[in-house]
Amino acid sequence: MKEMNKQSLKLRIISAARDVLLSDGYRNLSLRKIARSIGVSATSIYLHFDSKDDLVHTLIEEAIERLNRALEICVVNKESPVKKLEALAQTYVSFALKHPREYQVIYLVSSDEMTRYPKEKFRKARKGYGLVLEVLKEGINSGKMEEEKPNIAAYTFWAQLHGVMSVVLSERLDRRIDQNEFIEEAINHIISGYITHDSLKMENIIDN
Amino acid sequence: MKEMNKQSLKLRIISAARDVLLSDGYRNLSLRKIARSIGVSATSIYLHFDSKDDLVHTLIEEAIERLNRALEICVVNKESPVKKLEALAQTYVSFALKHPREYQVIYLVSSDEMTRYPKEKFRKARKGYGLVLEVLKEGINSGKMEEEKPNIAAYTFWAQLHGVMSVVLSERLDRRIDQNEFIEEAINHIISGYITHDSLKMENIIDN
């Protein structure tokens, strides 16, 4: 045997952990299962991570990075800040729908009482926030949006989107309400909370 | 001893479970700990609940009822639908801040992959939704709000509020951003997503 896996054990652990997470869900994510899946002992994980929480934090960091990457890409080639804001919302929603378990792990820290998400990883997490902030500033300059405190508004935009997807993914929506319709409606409301009424009308006239 | 506790064991279990939840958090909520705190064996819990999830669902139901009660009270004696909507948002936020663990347990089903929240309990959970819906309809009739689909809008309102509190409680907010300012700003954005631009201005003129 002796597969001589060149890939460092740390990377193999992270990869295996993500596999288990995606296939079995966070609740059934155990160190023993991760270790078994790559043929090492569970305690080997402690050679590279301080704790299970530490490993999960790495998973969270990874998920955030993937989400951020998608967000970064989506704004390029959009002509107006309003279109950019819409693209950000759409991309965020799509990511959550396409990778629900990966998305949900990002916000795990809250409902579980996990070890606080370390602040050095926090920094990376804020990149998506910076993206929203840029778009908002752009919108303010062009008169399409009006914000007294754009740096706070960028966070609220974020938070509102999360709430919508959280409700969808936890299947708390009334069965009589169509999921896609709900999401679309919610995005409209959120966006319209950031756009001046006039420019919203303008945008619609141009569109149709 | 034989304390002859008249209170049914089921109620004592629920009460003890809530105590443990509030003091130790969801993550450290174990059946053995609950049982120990009221001097019975852990397996006794299974005489009244199908599983730990079943017990937690009961806790969720309780928390939702308490939140709903607060929401019901807050809208009375508010003259305008806008004021009512603001009151709902404020009350929701206050509840989450005052009872963070109780609040977070409500949305536990999502991030943890818990047994699906049973639909008969779901019905009660929708009472708060009904409250928002009423206010929205009232606002539409009086011309202060405009919604094509109020029954969906009621959900989106809800979802956005949850997102905001979720971000606050998971301590994902930049330390440089003031928490209360963030919440206030977020509520303003959410509300303004439901109110006609004109009536928002009117409201402000009257206020100040």
Place this chain on the structure above:
DNA sequence: ACTTACAACTTAACGGTGTTAACTGCTACC
């Protein structure tokens, strides 16, 4: 070449978890 040192990894064990099965004691009815 032989020892030493260290890194990478393992096994064994601790105290905890949810859950099931089998057992006990009590109380109410015939």
Place this chain on the structure above:
DNA sequence: GGTAGCAGTTAACACCGTTAAGTTGTAAGT
């Protein structure tokens, strides 16, 4: 008085995260 059944128990299972101690292989030092 016997018995059915309820309310609770103990014992056990298979799992969990985590720690301590042990093993193995390899590279360096002399």
